Amino acid sequence: MISEKNxxxxxxxxxxxxxxxxxxxxxxxSHTLGKYADSSxxxxxxxxxxxxxxxxxxxxxxxxELVSSISEFLNNPLPxxxxxxxxxxxxxxxxxxxxxxxxxxxxxxxxxxxxxxxGKVIHGCKCISVADLEDVIEKEGIExxxxxxxxxDAQFIAERLVNSGIRGILNYSPVELRLPDSIYVENRDMLLxxxxxxYFSR
Amino acid sequence: MISEKNxxxxxxxxxxxxxxxxxxxxxxxSHTLGKYADSSxxxxxxxxxxxxxxxxxxxxxxxxELVSSISEFLNNPLPxxxxxxxxxxxxxxxxxxxxxxxxxxxxxxxxxxxxxxxGKVIHGCKCISVADLEDVIEKEGIExxxxxxxxxDAQFIAERLVNSGIRGILNYSPVELRLPDSIYVENRDMLLxxxxxxYFSR
DNA sequence: TAGATTGTTAATCGATTAACAATC
DNA sequence: TAGATTGTTAATCGATTAACAATC
Numbered sequence: 023m024i025s026e027k028n029x030x031x032x033x034x035x036x037x038x039x040x041x042x043x044x045x046x047x048x049x050x051x052s053h054t055l056g057k058y059a060d061s062s063x064x065x066x067x068x069x070x071x072x073x074x075x076x077x078x079x080x081x082x083x084x085x086x087e088l089v090s091s092i093s094e095f096l097n098n099p100l101p102x103x104x105x106x107x108x109x110x111x112x113x114x115x116x117x118x119x120x121x122x123x124x125x126x127x128x129x130x131x132x133x134x135x136x137x138x139x140x141g142k143v144i145h146g147c148k149c150i151s152v153a154d155l156e157d158v159i160e161k162e163g164i165e166x167x168x169x170x171x172x173x174x175d176a177q178f179i180a181e182r183l184v185n186s187g188i189r190g191i192l193n194y195s196p197v198e199l200r201l202p203d204s205i206y207v208e209n210r211d212m213l214l215x216x217x218x219x220x221y222f223s224r
Numbered sequence: 225m226i227s228e229k230n231x232x233x234x235x236x237x238x239x240x241x242x243x244x245x246x247x248x249x250x251x252x253x254s255h256t257l258g259k260y261a262d263s264s265x266x267x268x269x270x271x272x273x274x275x276x277x278x279x280x281x282x283x284x285x286x287x288x289e290l291v292s293s294i295s296e297f298l299n300n301p302l303p304x305x306x307x308x309x310x311x312x313x314x315x316x317x318x319x320x321x322x323x324x325x326x327x328x329x330x331x332x333x334x335x336x337x338x339x340x341x342x343g344k345v346i347h348g349c350k351c352i353s354v355a356d357l358e359d360v361i362e363k364e365g366i367e368x369x370x371x372x373x374x375x376x377d378a379q380f381i382a383e384r385l386v387n388s389g390i391r392g393i394l395n396y397s398p399v400e401l402r403l404p405d406s407i408y409v410e411n412r413d414m415l416l417x418x419x420x421x422x423y424f425s426r
Numbered sequence: 427t428a429g430a431t432t433g434t435t436a437a438t439c440g441a442t443t444a445a446c447a448a449t450c
Numbered sequence: 451t452a453g454a455t456t457g458t459t460a461a462t463c464g465a466t467t468a469a470c471a472a473t474c
Contacts, residue, residue: 051455063456120414206425211239214232222392279431281430281472
């Protein structure tokens with residue numbers, strides 16, 4: 023019933039709606055939301071119907087309730103604890119940006135090789151030695167991981183993560199990870215993104 | 225004939241093939257390539273047929289020729305000059321990773337507010353004041369831009385970029401840019417990516 | 427020749443679009 | 451009531467899958 027694309031658009035809608043809400047907007051039409059999200063009005067309506075939320079003729083959708091409905095659909099009953107592997111430039115940028123933007127997905131620990139960083143707290147996130155990776159993940163019940171380490175180490179670390187109980191990985195390293203199908207992996211190779219822009223910009 | 229997904233997969237195939245090539249692999253079957261790229265063998269064959277490249281029964285595809293064929297299809301006749309806006313943690317991470325990985329998309333200039341950084345050369349990329357943005361982009365014929373600045377400034381900068389002649393934007397700021405349809409924008413909000421992983425990991 | 431893989435075609439599936447009825 | 455927007459349904463479109471013929 024709900025497709026992967028559906029979910030992706032719902033995530034985007036929520037982001038846009040929260041932004042508009044902060045500007046004081048109370049109601050919105052499928053037409054307007056679609057414009058911001060690059061979807062057709064019909065698409066927006068279908069997506070919202072899919073999660074059981076309806077608008078009213080003439081007045082459209084109530085922003086506040088819509089955000090609640092989408093969150094109810096997207097959010098896990100319990101927060102999904104997250105960790106990040108690697109605190110280089112990219113790791114710090116992600117921490118900086120994601121820190122407490124979504125309480126349902128708290129980034130709780132950062133694992134690092136560099137002993138100079140271990141023990142510090144960066145953006146409310148404890149920096150721990152990679153040697154303790156398995157222990158901490160199992161003990162704390164961490165479910166998600168963000169990988170920002172060099173290509174060379176990524177596969178090995180990913181396998182250790184999976185063996186410790188990680189269920190989903192956001193992979194910023196330029197490697198296609200070979201992991202069991204039960205693990206959800208989202209790859210975000212930055213060069214591929216740029217190549218895509220290069221192709222479609224012409 | 226060629227869909228957006230087609231292109232995206234071709235970009236991924238090339239990346240995988242270049243990796244395998246460096247390990248010494250000469251030939252590959254659609255089955256194997258599909259495994260690495262999370263596509264079906266039939267999908268791989270269709271994608272490659274779409275760009276006019278055929279394999280041979282029994283032996284499959286020649287890696288070297290395949291990389292050439294894909295590159296021929298993806299690459300612009302002339303390199304597409306690229307700039308990056310913002311040299312915070314994220315900007316430096318991207319520069320570090322993308323620097324000279326694809327000569328056809330050289331990142332030539334970085335624009336920065338911070339005067340302490342202006343004038344320096346980071347990863348072979350000159351750091352220039354944002355005040356000179358229009359001049360440099362027009363004079364050098366820069367086509368693509370990567371945005372890594374805070375949400376607040378992104379829309380304004382994006383409009384300046386477009387007015388200077390930028391055709392495609394890779395947007396890492398957490399803002400949906402409102403730009404003419406002729407401009408190709410690829411959004412890479414890192415929080416949305418994490419939310420997607422959170423949803424699909426369960 | 428037998429086997430493995432490829433390209434080709436037809437059938438299926440799903441998602442999007444278009445037209446319409448329903449509602450405040 | 452008239453107008454604007456919504457939900458619903460049928461029609462279209464495209465992409466994927468499955469079965470088969472072709473090739474070295």
